[in-house]
Amino acid sequence: MEERQVELCRVEDALSILVGKWKPIILLHLLHEGTHRFNELKRKLPGITQKMLTKQLRELEAEDIVERTVFPQVPPKVEYSISEYGQTLEPILEAMHEWGTNHTLRKRQIEQNKDEQ
């Protein structure tokens, strides 16, 4: 029984890594479009500040989800990519993406039904 309790909590591990306003979308970009430079990623995330992008990437790096490669040159060049371990998150991300898409459709339908009445 207690074992069950402990088991249930494991969900939070995945959640804690994925939570963050920009983390899921960062991961999807890296998964689907491969390695990015810092500013390249920034351009794909309209509205994000440098500070936030740095912070989210650092946290993902600390969890071994994202790999950071620094090229020692001037001007600086830093590349980010999904780690092998990070790729194991894909099923979760895809499941969330699919659910989210249906969720949006559902909301629209509910809106429409409201309008028709």
Add this chain to the structure above:
Amino acid sequence: MEERQVELCRVEDALSILVGKWKPIILLHLLHEGTHRFNELKRKLPGITQKMLTKQLRELEAEDIVERTVFPQVPPKVEYSISEYGQTLEPILEAMHEWGTNHTLRKRQIEQNKDEQ
């Protein structure tokens, strides 16, 4: 291209519903063990306060994930269960649970390797 951008963001819908310190574990209890009364659920969530349990349940109810049934009697009786729509979250929850379990194992192995050196 822009369509792609919009698509990517759908992940956040799922995330926003699942995020909350107690939500995933509440949902798993309701999914696996069925309908619960308020205090029954509270007993299964060591450490949660009444306020937090109420808040999380209300938020899940607002999103149509959880159903709340009030029995008009004294003393009060309120039952919570997963809605039909809430059940569609199961694949995500299971994917997160599985990942989290492997994640814990992986961490332990890394710890062991550290100790052995």
Add this chain to the structure above:
DNA sequence: CGGTATCCTAGTGGATACTG
């Protein structure tokens, strides 16, 4: 180019006490 540093605000979550 790829960051830090500083300051700020809103919201999340907890402790505690009270209630129909």
Add this chain to the structure above:
DNA sequence: CAGTATCCACTAGGATACCG
């Protein structure tokens, strides 16, 4: 039993400015 009502600490996230 199943909640509210307060008050409070902490953090996430944003705006802005500066740096090697």
